[in-house]
Amino acid sequence: MEQLVTQVQGLSGSADDLGQLLVLLRQNDDAMRSQGARLQPALHALDPAKHSLGFLFILDGRWSAGPSREEAENFLMSVTNFITVCSPEQIRYCPDKFNSLCRKLREHAMNMHRPIRAVLPLQVAIRKFQPSSEYLTPIHADFLLVCLLSKCYKAAAPILEDQIFEIDPKKTGLVPKDYLLYCYYGGMVQIGLKNFLRAMELLQHAFTAPAHVMNAIAVEAYKKYVLVCLIHNGQVPPFPKYTPSIVQRNLKGCCQGYIELVTVYNNRNITDLQRCLTSHEEAFRNDKNLGLAKQVVASLYKRNIQRLTQTYLTLSLQDIAQTVQLESAKDAELHVLQMIQDGEIFATINQKDGMVRFQEDSEQYKTREMSQRLHSEIQKVIRLAKKLTAVDEQVSCDQAFLSKVGRERTRYDSDDFELVPQKAFSNF
Amino acid sequence: MASSSGAGTMSSSSGLTFKLHPLVIVNISDHYTRLMAQAAATGSAGIPPPLRVFGCVIGVQAGRNVEIFNSFELKHDAATDSLDRPFLETKQEQYKKVFPKYDVLGWYSIGADIRESDMVIHKALMDINESPVYLLLNPAINPARKELPLSIYESELHVIDGVPSLIFVKASYTIETVEAERISVDHVAHIKPSDGSSAATQLAAHLTGMHSAIKMLHSRIKVLHHLLAAIQKGDAPPEHALLRQVSSLVRRLPAIDSPKFQDDFLMEYNDTLLMTYLATITKCSNTMNEFVEKFTTAYDKQSRRGGRTVFV
Numbered sequence: 001m002e003q004l005v006t007q008v009q010g011l012s013g014s015a016d017d018l019g020q021l022l023v024l025l026r027q028n029d030d031a032m033r034s035q036g037a038r039l040q041p042a043l044h045a046l047d048p049a050k051h052s053l054g055f056l057f058i059l060d061g062r063w064s065a066g067p068s069r070e071e072a073e074n075f076l077m078s079v080t081n082f083i084t085v086c087s088p089e090q091i092r093y094c095p096d097k098f099n100s101l102c103r104k105l106r107e108h109a110m111n112m113h114r115p116i117r118a119v120l121p122l123q124v125a126i127r128k129f130q131p132s133s134e135y136l137t138p139i140h141a142d143f144l145l146v147c148l149l150s151k152c153y154k155a156a157a158p159i160l161e162d163q164i165f166e167i168d169p170k171k172t173g174l175v176p177k178d179y180l181l182y183c184y185y186g187g188m189v190q191i192g193l194k195n196f197l198r199a200m201e202l203l204q205h206a207f208t209a210p211a212h213v214m215n216a217i218a219v220e221a222y223k224k225y226v227l228v229c230l231i232h233n234g235q236v237p238p239f240p241k242y243t244p245s246i247v248q249r250n251l252k253g254c255c256q257g258y259i260e261l262v263t264v265y266n267n268r269n270i271t272d273l274q275r276c277l278t279s280h281e282e283a284f285r286n287d288k289n290l291g292l293a294k295q296v297v298a299s300l301y302k303r304n305i306q307r308l309t310q311t312y313l314t315l316s317l318q319d320i321a322q323t324v325q326l327e328s329a330k331d332a333e334l335h336v337l338q339m340i341q342d343g344e345i346f347a348t349i350n351q352k353d354g355m356v357r358f359q360e361d362s363e364q365y366k367t368r369e370m371s372q373r374l375h376s377e378i379q380k381v382i383r384l385a386k387k388l389t390a391v392d393e394q395v396s397c398d399q400a401f402l403s404k405v406g407r408e409r410t411r412y413d414s415d416d417f418e419l420v421p422q423k424a425f426s427n428f
Numbered sequence: 429m430a431s432s433s434g435a436g437t438m439s440s441s442s443g444l445t446f447k448l449h450p451l452v453i454v455n456i457s458d459h460y461t462r463l464m465a466q467a468a469a470t471g472s473a474g475i476p477p478p479l480r481v482f483g484c485v486i487g488v489q490a491g492r493n494v495e496i497f498n499s500f501e502l503k504h505d506a507a508t509d510s511l512d513r514p515f516l517e518t519k520q521e522q523y524k525k526v527f528p529k530y531d532v533l534g535w536y537s538i539g540a541d542i543r544e545s546d547m548v549i550h551k552a553l554m555d556i557n558e559s560p561v562y563l564l565l566n567p568a569i570n571p572a573r574k575e576l577p578l579s580i581y582e583s584e585l586h587v588i589d590g591v592p593s594l595i596f597v598k599a600s601y602t603i604e605t606v607e608a609e610r611i612s613v614d615h616v617a618h619i620k621p622s623d624g625s626s627a628a629t630q631l632a633a634h635l636t637g638m639h640s641a642i643k644m645l646h647s648r649i650k651v652l653h654h655l656l657a658a659i660q661k662g663d664a665p666p667e668h669a670l671l672r673q674v675s676s677l678v679r680r681l682p683a684i685d686s687p688k689f690q691d692d693f694l695m696e697y698n699d700t701l702l703m704t705y706l707a708t709i710t711k712c713s714n715t716m717n718e719f720v721e722k723f724t725t726a727y728d729k730q731s732r733r734g735g736r737t738v739f740v
Binding site: 210241242364365366367368370371374375377378381382384385388389391392395396398400401404405 | 691692694695697698699701702704705708709711712715716717718719720722723724725726727
């Protein structure tokens with residue numbers, strides 16, 4: 001054991017040494033797993049900041065049996081400490097070990113019913129592990145799960161703000177399930193933060209991911225997606241073009257109650273909606289979507305008031321209450337006031353005679369702040385367009401695409417037969 | 429004999445300053461291009477023979493200054509290799525009626541170098557103007573050369589081998605223009621008749637011109653800014669004349685400054701920005717659409733065969 005420790009200390013210098021060290025450690029992996037608690041002194045001898053790679057392996061070996069209840073505290077402390085001080089370059093040499101360590105951390109935090117303890121370490125772990133902020137890692141899924149369980153939505157916000165462009169299984173050890181979980185949990189966190197638009201985007205990613213078979217995560221994501229769409233937009237858009245065909249065919253069959261809710265919502269009748277809700281209450285409760293469903297009902301009031309702005313210029317509070325099927329003029333006033341504050345409608349309430357006057361969007365687009373905002377938006381879109389053209393070129397040169405296109409071409413134009421290069425350079 | 433008609437390796441010593449207006453250059457090149465196009469169209473298969481066009485330049489000679497304003501075409505008789513005199517005289521009279529101040533100052537032709545026959549024509553013109561000038565335009569397009577392919581030659585009496593003879597000597601010239609002429613010549617020069625008539629290419633050409641103009645403005649302002657920063661730091665000695673000029677330049681803009689102007693200006697500016705934003709989003713969506721098409725054809729197993737998808 002001592003010789004391993006000295007080797008770790010010696011070889012934790014440059015990149016070639018680390019490669020050598022990695023090979024060595026992998027060879028001794030099984031041996032370390034069997035040793036278990038006896039590795040503790042070795043851990044004390046090593047410095048996690050300088051010898052991160054070796055420390056990681058030994059730590060994994062130490063706790064491979066799974067810590068018992070008494071030792072759970074120790075486990076959490078040591079792993080938290082390691083994550084805080086480890087060096088990013090070294091841990092990137094061995095993604096799967098690091099991922100499994102983080103997963104264990106998450107599981108044990110959940111078992112101890114204190115998920116909040118894992119929030120900060122996992123956030124630090126993500127930042128250290130990502131080669132750049134555009135990479136997705138499996139730790140994202142774990143982190144979002146603990147944030148959800150501990151209700152620390154704000155902590156998850158900066159991680160969700162990152163735009164993910166790179167998926168590289170070699171560097172991060174990512175599997176498709178992690179991606180789907182990231183989208184699903186991310187959507188739920190955004191619902192918690194009340195960013196319904198972002199939640200819609202993430203949930204849509206979950207069920208439009210390329211797939212050959214149906215996926216439970218996709219189905220759950222779709223159910224939430226339907227509810228969030230109703231709250232935010234009032235209607236559910238049809239499937240986008242890139243939804244895999246198997247999903248398109250089978251998804252609606254899996255969520256009957258939700259589809260019914262959508263059709264009833266379109267009738268804009270509050271009582272019908274309530275009835276539909278109570279009839280499917282069991283199903284909603286099982287999917288844990290009952291809260292969302294109730295929010296859907298609340299949003300129908302808003303939707304109806306918004307429709308009134310398109311018909312009337314001024315309206316009395318009493319009339320609003322009647323049209324929208326609210327209880328009284330007081331309720332209507334509260335609703336309208338809330339909507340004005342949220343920026344959903346533009347109106348002024350005249351309290352003397354109980355009239356509401358609807359107005360146009362007062363944005364004149366003649367301020368410097370607006371031009372600066374437009375500038376930054378244009379820059380963002382230009383950057384995105386560049387990335388898109390790069391990916392587009394990649395796919396154009398892809399083997400699978402060229403073979404399919406070549407086959408179709410030879411079928412139809414046999415006169416001007418162009419040789420499609422079969423051995424295009426593939427990037428995978 | 430070769431030396432007497434050789435191209436002027438000597439430069440002019442007459443001390444005359446020549447000023448050339450761009451209209452003349454446009455006229456000459458237009459004349460040549462037109463005739464070349466006609467010759468090619470009337471069916472001489474293969475390479476059309478190199479044409480020489482001839483014409484007359486007119487302008488004002490005031491003391492030592494020779495300013496060439498305009499030009500017109502002349503008929504050339506290839507057989508006798510001389511210019512058509514009556515035609516020249518009629519044209520000259522007509523031009524005199526319109527521009528009384530302009531005199532015939534010389535003649536022009538096309539070619540890479542002077543020929544022997546040019547001296548003959550030159551001498552023939554000497555009875556109108558005692559010392560005519562000869563403009564020679566080289567139609568060969570050479571993108572490497574930065575200067576105009578136009579040269580002005582004067583005739584001088586030199587004693588060569590004991591025989592006094594006239595030879596051509598090259599003279600230097602400057603381009604001179606008035607504002608109205610500059611605008612019109614610029615406009616004419618930018619019209620591409622054959623393929624640039626669609627709105628898109630014209631817009632692109634217009635925007636490219638504007639882009640290069642703004643780039644040049646930007647680089648010049650940067651130089652000035654750099655200089656001013658150096659003066660402030662003390663690296664360069666302050667020149668008051670220069671500073672006065674810079675200050676007057678800075679005070680020229682903004683031309684109007686009132687709250688209403690700010691509002692309107694920002695509104696228009698934001699409108700243009702919104703259009704640009706819309707254009708970039710459209711371009712992005714287009715790329716995205718193509719990408720998604722390619723991806724689904726490549727990877728979706730039950731993808732379109734013959735263009736039909738299965739709907740739920």
